[in-house]
Amino acid sequence: MNLKAQALDPQMKGLIKLAVMAVGGQGGGVLTSWIEAVAQANGYAVQATSVAGVAQRTGATIYYIEMAPDGERAxxxxxxxxxxxxxxxxxxxxxxxxxxxxxxxxxxxRTTLITSTHRSLAVSEKMVPGDGTVDSRDVRVAAEAAAQRLIMFDMEKVAVDSGSVISSSLFGALAGSGALPFARETFEEAIRASGKGVETSLAAFGQAFSVASNPETPAETVVAAGSKKYRVxxxxxxxxxxxxxLRRIQEFPTEVQEITxxxxxxVVDFQDLDYGQSYLDRLDRVLGKDHAHEGFRLTREAAKYIAxxxxxxxxxxxxxxxTRGNRFQRVRGEMGVSSxxxxxxxxxxxxxxxxxVGLLPVRWGRKIEAQKSWMERIEHYFCKGRRLRTDSFFAFALLYLLGGLRGWRLRSLRHATEIEHMERWLSVSLGYLDQNYALxxxxxxxxxxxxxxxxxxxxGLSKFDRVLEGIALVSARKDSADWASRLREAALKDEKGEALDGALKTIRSFV
Amino acid sequence: MAERSFAKEVQKLKLGQGETLRCEGILAITKALLECGVGYVGGYQGAPISHLMDVLADAEEILSELGVRYEANASEAAAAAMLAASVHYPIRGAVTFKGSVGVNVASDALANLSSSGVTGGALIIVGEDYGEGSSIMQERSHAFAMKSQFWLLDPRPNLQSIVKAVEDGFELSEASGTPVMLMLRIRSCHVTGSIETRDNIAPPLSVKAALSNPQRDFSRVVLPPMSYAHEQDKINNRWPKAEKFIMEQQLNERFGPDRSQVGIVLQGGMYNSVIRALQRLGLADLHGDTQVPLYVLNVTYPLVNDEFLKFCEGKESVLVVEEGQPEFIEQGLSTMLLRAGSTVRLFGKDILPMAGEYTGQVLLEGVTGFLRKAAPELLSGQVLAPNSVAPSFPDLSASVPIRPPGFCTGCPERPIFAALKLVEQELGLHQITADIGCHLFATLPPFEIGGSTMGYGLGPASNAAFGGGGERRPISILGDGGFWHNGLSSSIGNMVYNRSDSVAVIVDNHYAAATGGQDLMSSRAESKSKSTNHPITKALKGVGVDWVRQIDRTYDVPKMREIIREALTTDYDGPKVIVASSECMLNKQRREKPLRNKAIKEGRRVEAPRFGVDEDVCTGDHACIRLSGCPSLSLKKLDDPLRDDPVASIDQTCVGCGNCGEVADAAVLCPSFYRVDVVHNPGWIEKLCTRFRIQIINWLQSRRQRGKLEFVEL
Incomplete structure (x- = not known):
């Protein structure tokens, strides 16, 4: 007897397949058991599975649930x-x-995608000396294309604001999405029945529910990028x-005013108003050589990096x-310390x-710095790891006095070294200006x-020097600006500078 | 104290005849063992079967009430060896461990047990760690059943079938005098569902009672010439008995119509996934009623010749669904067809992939591919010629970084490896071997310490070739779990006996942490039923290690670094062992957090630490992260046009372990870290002093502010 093709079993339509993709430690197990409880309470046959293993230790992990209206047969x-x-x-x-x-x-x-927009960075993103974080905008675009329905907002924030964990806001978003044919009360009952942190979980659940169930409310208020506002x-x-x-800045081209x-x-916050004066003087020097048709890019970058x-x-x-006054208040707020x-x-x-030694006057400092035995002696007597209790009087006073050396600073060795380095760097840049603006x-x-x-x-300094050397090698080329940017990115990629070494090797292969 | 407590759930093990138990796979298995009158249970933890050990441990009281002996064995080998009790005595015994590494460790005992044969039912419950989420090399336990001739069950992955397999396993074992292995895949161990329960049965002969009437019979001992007889007995007697039992009791199942041009032979564990593929093709309904005949092998070894040939009768083609490699079952079935002179065409690994997990997608494609070749008339037009193009989305492969497991927030092992990394920065790279356990995560970025892992407790042993000395000493890592499992003899004893000029670092977090925080001999917790508090250092001295250093707070990175440096540079040329101890942070938090919250609520004075980063001071070079990798130490993009790179930031999950500050100090990183100790419910004197201090500090601060401009953030 030969069998023939069949139509899909209409009952299969009642089957709901739900997957949770989480990072270990986010409470995926709790969320799964809540979903299971809610399905059961609504007369569904339900099965949940998970992979508990080392993936629980902060790795990516999947929980999976299937449910269908309960009948005579499983x-x-x-x-x-x-x-x-x-x-x-x-x-x-x-x-x-x-x-x-x-x-x-x-x-x-078929898929309703419910996702939190927050990022929990992977180690590979965090350890890069520069900015190794991946751009989640691609994911956003793909999510919009891939999902049948999309519910997307910062559920981590909703949870933390309610003193809960993300499992409760995810559960709230699931309930609010209406993707499961169950009443809100039955979801809340599942939380209550679990008996742990019920109040905070319900609060986060409720917040997320209202955002997810009301597509009219903007799921996220986009924080406008820009500088902080200050009162002086x-x-x-x-x-x-x-x-x-400030009036001097107003005479600058509009393109550079904000960053300046x-x-x-x-710099004024760092030192004083005179120091700010000298900052603007330096910028003036750069601006004098800059061009409007380049959009004053050179001055813009100079404003940022000279500062x-x-x-x-x-x-x-x-x-x-x-030791600043507002710091203790800020820490108190960040740490959520009650009054x-x-x-x-x-x-x-x-x-x-x-x-x-950098604190010493330039001449003394240079002399001591040149003598290894002195440096070793200073290291031995003064340079131990110190734990200072800045809430105690003496440790505070010590740092307070150090912080008060501001008036002395401009005479210090460190200051001389830094300014020297900066001037050298500026003159290298301006030296290229006539032949290659972009460089x-x-x-x-x-x-x-x-x-x-x-x-x-x-x-960092040694990488900086190597990058400038590399740039010098290619400075005559038309694409030297590209190479400069490539070298810089390479230098920021890893700690030891292996990527930079590779890039320099490439350069040496053709110059 | 295990990571997950089943204290509440185990009460359900007392359910009796005709009641319904809704639970996870592991609890259902335990219940089935009790219903089968098991006399003793034991095992060694490891994913995915760790929780079964936790359930057994939490159920110890219920077990002993029934007269069942529970043993937390020292290793899988010890667990398998315990089944020796069923060789001479008609007592059912069950042990559990993970496959395939646990089976590797147990293989000596399993082979001897199989040679001797058993009188009482002997069941080995193996959590097969294969496929997604697995933490070990990808191999099959199946080979062990074939080489030692014990039987292998692979039941359909629903609780009722799993529970039945436990009972079938004991009976099959007794009917054939052979140990039986019950294999459960990762997800089956944790799958939820319901079972109908029966009354628990006390073992007809308890191990205690057996001691009053000792049994021995040298014909069971594995020595020539008895061992030759054992081999003949396996093939000529035990095997036919097993085949007969399997057929009579219908352990393997048939589904679907009797006659068809095609059929599928599958491992029981693959049943749900195969049905799902058929459901998606319109060839099965929601309840699994299938249009394609299925022969479900709940027993995957031995294969039953007559049963299989009968299934093939009248069919043109048969597909074998067998996960993992090599294709043992397919080879066995092919031989059967060939010997029978059958014309049935066998499909299997030619259509399905040889290696890797059989996921839903793989099976859908495999079954479709099979039917397309063997019976295209079964496929709907839509499957045969889909007219909709599969949707395409932006390629995300570059935007999705891998996320391997790593150390938990506050893990005490992190500072050990930070110290090791700092020492390497000073003295150069060293030859380092790793071991099994949480500390294996140190082989990954940001630490990248250790380049091999040869097996549990074998870290130092796997550095043995380098024990003769050289310019820089070899270093090996060993966990406290690995130490007691196998490391004391195979690694440490080996170092002592061979006068190894090397350094072993024992990472002691007071538990078998990676498997879920089970207690060990050296655990510092008091245990009701187990003997703990046996220091590792005492064992080290006992086997003859003279150079031992113990550190009791691994978070002290400078000290940790000092000790490692000393071990690497000392004149002493024998084995050097550092025991780095601090309690697993997961377990510590689980113990301390509720107590702390309670104390705060009751108005007692409590100090709670947490770390922070001054974002103005942090320059965003992330050197701290390269020495930590703590999940709570992350990055934050500042709303500052002058800054390019994100700065370090510590979130509210920080447990204040201290690693950040220690590392910043030891590595001379930067002064941006600070620790805040929040004092809950301070006393009145403390409050008064603090107020006084704050007043002075405030005065100083406003004094400084007078002479300069102040920028107040709005």
């Missing part, structure tokens, strides 16, 4: 999601939504001088930042001989490589 459920065959996909993080799409779990014919206060005389400086204001703000170079991270600045509780703050300081701009941008403290700072 349905046969699958134990894992299949590409093109998932009705509801819950992603507990934006990139995990991307992973789901990549694996074919989100398709336009001080004595009348100081304010007067500040406004004089930010820069001025930074960063002038506001270098020395002991005085760190001590100053650590009844007290707060102790411990700072982890480990200055090196270089940093201490001059790229050289300014290389300042980004210099950052960090102690060894990291030293490594």
């Amino acid at each position: 349905p046969v459920f699958s134990l894992a999601p299949a590409a093109g065959d998932v009705d509801i996909l819950i992603a507990a993080e934006m990139i995990e939504a991307g992973r789901a799409i990549l694996r074919g779990f989100v398709t336009p014919d 206060q001080g004595s009348e005389k100081l304010l007067q001088n500040w406004h004089l400086l 204001t930010a820069g001025l703000h930074k 960063n170079a002038m506001a270098y991270d020395d002991v005085i600045r760190v001590a100053d930042l650590k 009844e509780a007290l707060m102790k703050i411990t700072e982890f300081m480990h200055p090196r001989a270089e940093e201490l 001059a701009v790229e050289v300014l941008r290389c300042r980004r490589i210099v950052k960090g403290y102690s060894d990291t700072h030293a490594r």
Whole structure:
């Protein structure tokens, strides 16, 4: 007897397939058990599976649930999601939504995609010395194309604001989406029955429910990118001088005004108004050589990086930042410390001989720096790891005094070194200006490589030097600006500078 | 104390005749064991079967009430060896561990057990760690059944079938005098569902009672010439008995119409996925009623010749669905067809992939491919000639970074590897071998420490070739779990005996943490039924390690680094062992957090630590992350046009372990980290002093502010 093709079993339409893509530690197990409970309470046969293993330890992990109206006979459920065959996909993080799409779990014919837009960065993104975070905009675009219905907002924030974890806001979004044919009360009952953190979970659930169920409310208020707003206060005389400086900026081309204001703000905050004056003087020098038809790109970059170079991270600045009045308030807010509780703050300081010698007057400092035995002695006696309790009087006073050395700073060795380095870098950039405008701009941008403290700072400086050397090699070429930018990106890719070495090798192969 | 407590769930094991139990696979198995009158149970934890050990541990009271002995065995080998009790005594015993690595460890005992044969039912429940989410090399336990001649069950993955397989397994074992392995795939262990329960049965002969009437019979001992007789007995007696039992009891199942041009032979564990493929093709309904005949092998070894040939009768083509490689079942069935002179065409790994998990997609494509070749008339027009183009989306492969498992927030192992990385920055790269356990995550970025893993407890052993010394000493990692499992003899004993000039770092987090935080001999917790608090250092001294250093707070990175440096540079040329101990943070939090919350609520003074980063001070070079990788230490993009790169940021999940501060100090990173100790319910003197201090500090701050401009963020 030969069999023939059949039509699909109409009962298969009642079968709901739901997958949860989570990162270990996000409460995926709890969410799964809630969904299971809600289905059961609504007269559904339900089966849940998960892969508990080392994936739980912060790796990506999948939970899978199938349900169908309960009848006389048990349905046969699958134990894992299949590409093109998932009705509801819950992603507990934006990139995990991307992973789901990549694996074919989100398709336009059937899938409701419920995803939180927040990012939980992978180690590979975090460890890059520059900016290694992947752009989740691609995922956003793909999600819009791949999902039949899309519910997307920052569910992590909703959860944290309610003092809960993301599993509750995901559950709320699922309920609010209407993708499961169950009443809201039955979802809430599942949370209540689990008996743990019920109040906060219900609050997060409710918030997420209302966002997900009301497509009219914008799911996310996009925070406009731009600089922070500040109120400037001080004595009348100081304010007067500040406004004089601002007036100077107003004479700059409009393209550079905003960034210059930010820069001025930074250097004045770092030192004083005179220092701000010298910042604007330097910019004037650059502006004099810049062109309107280039959109004053050179001055814009100079405004940004000269400010960063002038506001270098020395002991005085760190001590100053650590002892400012608003810092304790800010920390209290960030840590969510209630007004009844007290707060102790411990700072982890480990200055090196270089940093201490950097505080000395230039001539002395140079002499000591040149003598290894002296440096070793200073390292030995003064440079231990120090834990300072800035909420205690003496540690605070110590940092306060250090932070007060601001007046001394301009005579210090560190200052001389930094300014020297900056001038050298500026003149290299301006030296290229006549032959290649774009290259001059790229050289300014290389300042980004210099950052960090102690060894990291030293490594940054050496990378910076190597990048400038590489640029010198190709400076005569037409595409030298591209190479400059490539070298800079390579330098920011890994700690040891292996990518940079590779790029330099490539350059040496053709020059 | 295990990661997950089943204390509440195990109460359901007391359900009796005719009641319904809704639970996970592992609990259903435990219930089935009790209903079968099991006399002793044991095993060794490991995904995906860890939770079965946790259930057994939590159910110890219920077990002992029934007279069932529970043993948390030292290793899989010890667990398999325990089944020796069923060789001479008619007592049912069951042990559990993971496949295939656990089976590897147990293979010596399993082979001997199989040679001796059993009187009482002996069941080995194996969680087969294969496919997505697996943490080990991809192999099959199936080969062990074939080489040692014990029987292998692979039931359909629903609780009722799994529970039945437990009972069938004991009976098959007793009917054929052969141990039986019950294999469960990853998801089956955790699949939820319902079973009808029966009354628990106390073992007819308890292990305690058996001690009063000892049995021995040298014909069971694996020594020549008895071992030759055992081999003959396996093939000539036990095998036919097993085949007969399988057929009579219909352990394998048939579904669908009797006659058809095609049929599918499948492992029981593949049943649901095959049905799903058929459902999607319109060839099966929601309840699994199929148009294509299925021969479901709930017993995958031995294969039953007559049953299979009968299934093939009248068919033109048969597809074998067998997950994993090589294709043992397909080869067996091919031989049967060839010997029978059959014309049935056998499809299998020629259509389905040889390697890898059989996911829904793989099976849909495989079954479709098979039917397209063997019976296209079964496929609908839409499948044969789809007229809609598959939708395409932007390619996300570059936007989705891999996310391998890593150390948890606050993990005490992180500072050990941070210290090791710092020492390597000083002294150069070293030859390092890793071991099994959470510490294996150190082989991944950001640490990238250790380049091989040879097996549980074999970290130092796998560095043995380098024990003769050289310019830089070899280093090996070993966990406390691995140490007690196999490491003490195979690794440490090996180092001592061979006078190895190498360094072993024992990562002691007080538990078998990677498998779910089970207690160990060296756990510092008090256990009701197990003997704990046996220090590793004592064992080390006992086997003759003279250079031992113990550190009891791994978060002290400078000290950790000092000790590692000392071990690498000391003149002493014998084995050097560092025991780096701090409690697993997951377990610690589980223990301490509820107590702390309770204390805060009751108004007692409590200090709670958490770390933060001053974003103005952080320059965004991420050096701290390269020495940490903590999930709570992440990045934040600043709303500042002058900044290009995101800065470090610590979120509210921080447990204040201290690693950030220690690393910043030891590696001389940057001063942006700070620790906040929140003092809940401070006393009045403390409050008063603090207020006084704050007043002075406020005065100083406003004094400084006077001479300069202030920028107040709005």
